[in-house]
Structure formats: C-alpha cells, structure tokens
Amino acid sequence: MSITADTHTHETPGHGHEHHEEHHELGFWQKYVFSTDHKVIGIQYGITGLVFLFFGFLLMLVMRWQLANPGVPVPFVGPFFQTALKMFGSTIFASDANGNPGVLTPDGYNTFGAMHGTIMVFFGIVPIAFAAFGNFVVPLQIGAPDMTFPRINMASYWSFFISCVIMVASFFVPGGAAKSGWTSYPPLSGIADLSHSVFLNGQTLWVLGMVFNITASLLGSVNFLATIIQLRAPGMTWMRLPFFVWAQFITAFLLLLAFPVLEAAGFMQFTDRVFGTNFFMPTGLVVKQQLVQHWSGGGSPILWQHLFWFLAHPEVYVLILPGIGMVAEVVANNTRKPLYGYKAMVMAILVLAFLSFIVWAHHMYMTGMGAKVAAFFQTTTIIISVPSVILLTALMLSLWGASIRFTTPMLFATAFMPMFGIGGLTGIPLAFNAVDLYLHDTYYVIAHFHYVVAPGTIFAIFAGLYYWFPKATGRMMNGFLGHLHFWGSLIFINGVFFPMFLQGMHGVHRRWYDGGKTYEQLAGPLIHWNGFMSTAAFLLGAVQLIFIFNFVWSIFKGQKVGRNPWDATTLEWQAPSPPPHGNFDRPIAVYRGPYEYSVPGAPTDFTPQSQPTAATQAAAPTPEEPPHH
Amino acid sequence: MDEHPAPETPVHPQSPTVAHADDHKDHSHDAEHVSKHVKAYVFVGGVLLVCTGITVWLSYVDFGSQNRNIIIAMIVATFKAGLVAAIFMHLKEEKITIWRFLIFTAIFVFGLFMLTLLHHVDPIMGTTYSKHL
Amino acid sequence: MQIPYEVSARPDTGLYNAKLGIWLFLASEVMLFGGLFSSYIFLRIGADPGYWPHGLLNVPVGTFNTAVLIGSSVTVVLAWASLKMRRWNAYWGWMLATIICGTVFLAVKLTYEWPQKFEHFGVFIKQDAFPKYEPYLGNKHLEEEKREPRLEITGHIHQMDITRDGKLESILPKEKEEAVSPSEADGVLSEEGVKLVDYQVQLDAINADPSDKDNDRPHFRQRAVTEKIAKIDAADIASASAFFPRHSSYFSCYFLITGLHGLHVFAGVLVFTYFLLFGKKLYLRNPEHMANRVEIAGLFWHFVDLVWIFVFPIFYLL
16 A cells, blocks of 8 residues: 555644644643643753753863862852852752862762762763654654654653752752762662652752653654654655654654663662662671671672663764764755765664674773673674764764765764764773773773764754744854864863863873872873863863854844745755744655755756656646645 | 554544444454453462462472472462463463563563572582571 | 544554553663662572571462452453443443452552551561571471571561660560560660660561471461570571561662662552543543543553562562
8 A cells, every 4th residue: 555645634724724723722821831732842851951051060160160260169160159059958069178168079079070960861862862853853854744642742741840950949858959979879879868868869850860860761762663653654664764853863762771770779779878778788788997787698799880881882873873873964055966875874874773782881991890801891882883983984984985075064063973883882882891991981982972962962953043043043053153163062072072082091080079189199190181171171161152142142133034944855855944843834745865965967966855856747736735734 | 562564644633433343253253252261260269268278278288398389379379370471361361462561571570580599509619608598 | 732543553654652651661760660670589599508588478468459450450351342332331330340450459558567566576587696596497497398497577566675764675566466576676676775685586387496397488378476496696697677668679679670660650549540430521522532531541451460470479589
C-alpha cells in the first residue's frame, strides 16, 4: 500500500471548523505558557536551557577565580552572596583570616563543582540540544502538524521545570546544594548533609530534581520517537529524513533506554538517604573514624557506579548526536552540496547508539574491577571510536570542493569539527586501562570531555541557534555581532581548555580546591596556567554578552526575512516564519532526498524536498484546498 | 521502519472516503478475530494460575543447591512472562516496528544484567569473587 | 488542528499513535525494572554468605496476590475484547472486576503484608559472639550440612531491658499485645539518656530449633513465632531492626521494588476507574477510539502483571 492519507477526518466530521474557532479563543496562558504547541514548548525548553547554561557557566567562573587566586575573596559576588545567603545557613562563601568576606569555601567549591556538572549536562545541553531543537525543528522537518502527543509534550516541559525549581531551591537549604560531584558517588552522597534535615538538604533535593528531570526526558523521548515514526509527511521515507532528524531519533532512543536505569538508581539513592536502606552503603563503612554503617547485608557503592554510567555513557552521545545533526544541516546548507556519505553517517549513528550501551565501565577502571572486565570494556570503547570517526570524516569531506558561504552558523559548524576532533582523539588514550590509571581524575579528563561538549556541542548549539533563529522569529540575527561572538568564543574557549591537557598530563588532579598550591612540588611547573585559563574564562564570559545582546535585539529589531532565508531544501523552510499553529499552510508531500543542492540542470542551486520531480509534476493536481488553519 | 515508495501524486491530508472504508473493513475483521480469541485468553489465564502453583511447589523441593532452584524457578517465570507478553499483550502478532524496539531493549537489559555480573565473576579464567557462584 | 493516526493505523507502520507510544513507554519501563532487578542480582551475589535472608515473606498471601493479579490480566483483556465486539455492558463488568482485583492486591499489600513485616524483628549477632548464641544459630550443624551460616536471630520482641539515666528498667508488651512493637522499641531507644541492656526475643522456629534438618532451607513455614525466648545482650548486637527497609539490602530491594510495583498498580486502577466512569461518552462518539484506549491501558496492566511474575519468586520463594 502506498502511503495514502491521514485517516482521521471521518471520526470527527466538521471537527476541523470547530477546532479552528477554538484555536482563536486560546488565552495568553494557553498560548504561551501552558501550550501544547511543539514550537512554543521548544522555545520554552530553549530559553530555560540557555538560562541554565549561563548559570552553570557563572558557577564555573567563581571556581576559576578560586583556582587562579586561592583564598582571595571573589570580587563583588562573594561578599554579596555571603550576606544574602546567610539567612539560609549557607556555607558557600566565608570570610578569610583577615575578616574579608567572600572567599569560596571548600564546601562551596564542591557544591559549585557538582552543580556546574549537573546543570550543564542535564539542565543546559540536553534541554537545548535535544528537547529545544528537537521540539522545534523535528516536526517541521518531517512535515508534521505537531508532536504525536502534544499534551505529554507539555507535561514533559513542566516536569522539567519542576526539576529546575528543585535544583535552584537546593542552593537555599541549610548546607547548600549537592556537593558530591555531578556523578554523586556513594558512599559520600549517601551520608552528605544528612545532619541538617532528611528531606531539605542539597543531596536529597538533587536526587529528587534528577527524578523529575529524567521523567521529563522520558516523556520527551517517547514523543520524539512516536512522532518520527508516525507523523512523517507522505513520501518522507527513512532515507529521505534530514540527518538532524536521524540524530534526534537515535538520541531519543538512547534516552528512552538509558535514563530509566538512572531513575531506578535515583530511587535507590533517595531511599538510602531518607529511609536508611542499604543499596549503596557497605557493611562497616567508617567515616571520620566513626562507624556509620554497622550492617548492610550486601550494599555496594560500585552498584551506583554501574547504574550511573549505564546511563551516563549513552548520555555522552545524547549530548553530542544532536550537535552533529545540527552541524550536518548547517554544513550541507552552506557548502551548497549534498552531505558526503549520508547513508554511512546514518549507519554510523545506529552503530554508535548500539555500542554506547556496552562501554560504560571504562569510567570505572579505578574501581578495582578485574583485568578481563577491563579488557572487554576497553575493546568496545576502542570500537566505538570507529563510527565517531566516520561521522567526523564525512562532515569534513563535505567541505571538499565546496564554495563555502561563511555565514555565522557555518563558522560555528566548521569550528565544531576540529574541536570535536580534539575532544574525541584525546579520549582514545583514556579508553586504555593502563593509561587511564594514570590520567584518571586529572585535568586531562576534564579537558577531553569539555572539548567534546563545550567547543563541540555548545558550538553546534550556537550554529543551530543562528541557523533556525529566522524560522522561530521571522528575523535574522546580526551577522557582524555573530562573527564577533564566534571569533571571541573560539579563541578564548581554547584558552580555557587547552592548558588543561598540559596540567592533566602532569598529574594535576581535577578536584583540588586551591588549584594545586598544596601540591606545589608536583603541580609547580604548570601552576601558572591557572591564571591564564581563568582570564580566558572571564573573557569567554564577556564574549557571550555579545551573543545575549544580539539574541534579544534581533528578536525585536533583526532584519525581517521570508520563509527560506538560507535557500535550504528541508521542509521546515517551506512553512511560514514563524510557523503558525499546525505548522504548514499548505498540504506537504516529499519527493526527494534532504540535500539536493546544486543538482545539475535544476533552475536553482537548491531543490526543496517538497518540489515534485519532473515525472510526478505532470500528473500532480495543484493543491486546491484553501490553506489549512 | 518499512520503506515505502514515493507517492505517485501528492495526496491531500484529507481523503475521508478511502479512510472510512478501510476502517470499516478493519473493524469487522477485528471483531471476528477477537471473538475467536476470548477462549484462548481464559485458557492462558488458567495455565498461568497452574504455573504459579507449580512455582510455589518447586520452591519446596530441594534440587541440591540454591542456584539450581533459582534457575528452575526462573525458567517457569520466563515461560509465564512469555505467555503474558505473547497472548495478552498480542506480541505474537505485533508489528515489526515494535519488535525492533523490544529486541534492542531485551539486548540492553541482558547486557546490564550480565556485564554488571562481571564484577563478581571472571568468565575467561573461571574465577569468581562471590561465594554464591 | 488534528494529529493524524490518533485512532486508525498508519498504513506503513500498521500502528496508531498511542499503541506505539505505550510500547515505547513499556520499553523504558523494562529498563527501569531491569535496573532494579539487576541491582537485586548484583547485591545478592555480592553479599557474603549468610548476609542475604531467605524465606521471610508470607508465601500463601503472596500466592494469593499473584493469582489476583493474573486474574485481573484476564479480565482486562476480556474487557477490551468486549469493547472490540461493541458490548458495552460486558465491558463494564470486566472492567469493574479488574479494578476490584487491583484494589484487593493493593489492600492485601498495604494493610496486611507490609505491616506484618514491621512487627517482625531481627538481630544480627557480632562475629565474636557467635559461640555464645550457637543454640539459636546452629552454625555447627549448618557447616556440617554445607549450608550458609546463620547470622541473625529473628522473632518478636518479648521484652527489652534498658537503663534510663543509669536506672535499670524493663519494657513489656502492653495489655492484650503479644510483643513490644519494634517501632515502639526504636522510639524508646531514641530518647535521651536511654541505653539498651538486652532484647528478649520470642524466637522464630528457625532459631528456636536451629539444628533441625527441616529448618535448613528456610521457608516461610519456619518463621512462625514459638514460645522460646532468647536473651541477647546489647554488647553482642551488630545491628537490630524490624523488617524495615533499612534491615538489610534484601528488604531494601523488597520494599523498593514492591513499592514501585504497587505504585504502578495504583496508577492502573486510577486509569481504569476513569475509563469505567467516564468512558461512555467517547464510546458513543467513537467506539474504536475507546477500545484503543482500553487496549493501551491493558498493555500497561499486563506489563505490571509481568513484573510481578518475576517479583514473586525472587522475593518470596528463593
């Protein structure tokens, strides 16, 4: 049976009209706040995510100040928050020996470290790269009127919102927010802060927040998968899907199957803390010369690591795949060429997704697991680098022989490739058990995964933001400011992260509170880089202000554009900018692959997917129906 | 995830007549299909109850070691679960898309079970770090 | 705006949206319970011999609950079949039966099984005090039989002796009660100035007669409390707790998994009740849509049943 038609109308004769009127009656709250429209939800996710991305970045800036100037009060911010947070019993900032207020305390440093990681990964990147772009772009790219389950989509956002509120609130409870690292390893996380209150303490709220966050991701991923499988426009076959849709499809699949395991682990940690269960607490646990766990009957901290990394390794691909998808879209559009090796790339992400579930224990080489186990995970980890390399190579080869348009999104997309390359290649030594024993928990690891996620995924996110901004608002972002933002970001972000490789290979540990001052004999020759990196971080922050200004200014004053300002082929550019409720103002069908750029003989250098082929054009009746909604 | 050919002609998202006819046919087909299955459902329910009894009985039998008892009980439980999934959940005649997802889910659950066990046992050297294995 | 394929199937996938959605959701549920079960296996295998209790749960009650849940699975599939054949009254009856089954399951769990656990009490003995308590533990006999050692003495608290501000005092069961409830005992011990001297435990059969061969493989039969009483000094106690979640990793797993499973049952009952009371309107407008809804809720319900099929043996029987 060829794909025929939506078969829904018979159930609700005349429903279309009623609905049309209903739609006009939507008030402000239903239209912009409790909306079920995928575009509004995407933008909600995007704004929340960007705010958290910046918040996580600010936490890091305070930490970088402490690393470069250990024990020196943090200017302005430190004294202010020391006073402001006093009434909440916060110990994040304290006065130094001379009574000067505003020094980041060791507890505060741990809190900021844990929350920086948590916020960046679960509240920044995933909501933006997966939920925001996925919600906004995917239904448009496959020619769907909305997500399959719009109300579940709304529930997903609000569950995420609750988790955001819980995470922010956790800064204001006695003892402050979680401080056991973003990985929350027990037994530290099992006993942290319990002296204050069983419920209202940083770590318990962290677990609660994560449970809501995971629920949001699960609701989202069910929706994405169902949407991509069920709501593709007529003619949109699997191999005609834009690569970004494929990337989101696989990402949703990873989230769907990996996140529940962390949810289970989250429940366990929650009951460990609140009801005193013994999942992760071993018998005879001694803390500060005090026996805290007399008896547990099997409890094991290693179990948490297994469950956590079972999620968190696929999570790495959750972070990077949407980024690669966005870069692929931008690259194809700005090279005016089909993507090189589209099929190979699709196969590569399928393999990547599969393998990502059986590599997790390479995060756990230091737990004393047997050499055979380590060998298994070492092997799978090395194998998984193959599809990653295929993806990167295909993207790079797409540049070959193209007359590239260096628009702002393209700048970010091109920079993504070497940055992601550095991040990926420096990961290979870490995959080897023997090398990892030395490099584990050093700044080398920090540099490695930040290169993947910060100049990698975040650059891809910027590319995506500049690229789809006109679709969401009907206006372009300013190109000059965009270029300024790009070059500043590229230079300073390397200033932040590259020296970390040097420090890490020298053995500088990632959790030192004073930047290595205590261990000067070891870290001495490289300790001066701390100042350099911190300066670069502050300048990087300054450059982001340009972006924020550009973003807000362009919403109101940017240059107005039509449907297809980039001359792109994919379906989202066939809808009005911004698209109305229901997305397309004319029936949409697909006749060709996603990247028909510079087709010989075609009248323009791009042929939209919805453009009938010569054979079908003759037979096709022109759409007579009035625009739908 | 079946491939399907491009439409010969672009089709309007609404063509109620065709759709209605399709649905009607589906429905009458379904109803017949369902009424045939009702007896099977009751029968399977009975089998499940009997199996529950068998599981309880088996747990009182000493097969020599706890591990053997576990394996036998798990075989019965898997059989029961298989019945529920295949008959009650219609997985027997379910679409390929769903099967694909479930197969991957099964593989990953299996991986989670087995790979975490590597902490307790070294299958290559045959050594175990647990006194239960 | 209307989402396509809400009721009828998309031709190339053969699925309507909700059917695909519920299966995707169930896949994630498989991983959720998979994570919990794999933790159970990990902890159980990792526990040293004797650390993992056996046969503490009430098998007849568990079997009854299993039967109830299986019965409800049959009734819900019959409810769906009735809707498919457009028999509203039959549907209503089967649906009501399902809801009753679900409620009975929850009621048994919450009003009988869990509270019964909270009454029972276990004391883990310190390693160096084993010889002293050999008459209750029977480890020599178990060693001969090549069984796991017994580290715990279980039963009801017959009496507990404490010192309150240095003065010796005995806590006895109140009138009409057979034992001191463990939470009451915890309450006394958490008061300031109170120190435990000893517990006097009314022993389970398994500890009352530890070298009886019948008690080698612990099963719930041997958990009946006898008249025999053992006195356990505070100095010899490694850990003491009622069968609360904190008692051991075993009960941690038991309460978390059955609790989470119970929440699923509760959610299912809520959804079914909604269908029962408010389903008629949709049925009259579009019976197929209603049948679809019951089908996907039924799929969820079967999955809950399926989880229980594994929970029952691993906690009650093995």
